[in-house]
Amino acid sequence: MPTTPKQIAASLTELWSPRVIAEVDDSYIKVAKVSGSLAWHSHENEDELFLVLKGHLKIEMEDRTVEIGEGEMFVVPKGVRHNPLAEHECLIMLIEKKTTLHTGNTVTEKTRSLADQLRPT
Template sequence: MIWKVNVKEKLQQVDDYWNPRIVGELNGQHVKLVKFQGPFVWHKHDHEDELFFVVEGQFIMELEDGNVELAEGDFIIIPKGTMHRPVADKEVHVMLFEPASTLNTGDAESDLTKTDLERL
């Protein structure tokens, strides 16, 4: 079945942080929506690249060799094996593109780890 997804409407259904929701699938990839606020955990994904697209707001992607500031309309691709940590001073809305096998906290299990993602 083919349908359209309104990203802003889907994000209105998200009322917590660091809990990605699946809104689409293609070629073994999930399209996820998530809201960030505060710091996440340092982690890496040994087998998956990730794409973070800022829908609304801004955040900093901390990397071992420096930080990257992202604002609305920006995206960043984090290659597999790269240590990273997103940090948002204020609420930010993000769309993620990543393989369906990707665990949100990668190699660092914590209370923020989500193994069974909700679909919106």
């Protein structure tokens, strides 16, 4: 059974479907396997931390694009429209407040509810 965040993310079968693996105070620690583009969205009241466990992730924002590699992290400030994307499969860890909606107020076929994210891995 996978035990590290990287192993848990690697074991996921769905792309862009974060899973909660821990909680710290009012935040969830999540992992996901991603490839392609998620959706342009923002989180009006919450910052969102992305940490790349394996691969390479781009985070498009209206004024710039940030590229983060394995072991690197970036915080998208609250209210900033962004679109995460990975040209190749990438494993990520997220730290978000428990109130953070997966794709903010934007809903697409990739949007996952909190119930989905809390499912066992």
